[in-house]
Amino acid sequence: MSVEGYRFMNNSSGTNWTGYFGTATSAPVAMVMGRSRIVIQGGEINIVSSCKRKEHIQEIQGALKAIRRIPAVTFNYIDDPSKKQTHGFIAEEVAEVFPQHVEVFVTPDDEQTLTLNQAPLLGVLWKGMQEMMKWNEELVERIQTLESIVKDL
Known part of the structure; x- marks a missing residue:
């Protein structure tokens, strides 16, 4: 058709x-x-992201703590005949940290299953990387200071 x-x-x-x-x-x-x-095929997915369309904008807090609480896993889907292994998250585990990104989906067979909107997790991962970079810079400074003190002994 x-x-x-x-x-x-x-x-x-x-x-x-x-x-x-x-x-x-x-x-x-x-x-x-x-x-x-x-x-x-040969395209992209774009999500509306302009500040003109958003309100109550705040920096993400505690990204590394949240990342630690959500295991990243490998798995295959039960109904995938190829049994191809993939990577991702378990919706139930994400829901414990970010319930706003998990929704119940009802299949045509009236089976309830959880879905996960993974796009917002990119912001958390990005903030986590920024936190790690800041922490790394602070550690480098501390090491340099300690090396300087040891050198002067």
């Missing part, structure tokens, strides 16, 4: 639909495959 730049195809089992967006060719600009995969 194709409609003005959108095309949907059903696999032979009838349960897995693939949607193509942006072109009617076999090399679409973007596509949605199966239940959970979005592939963008």
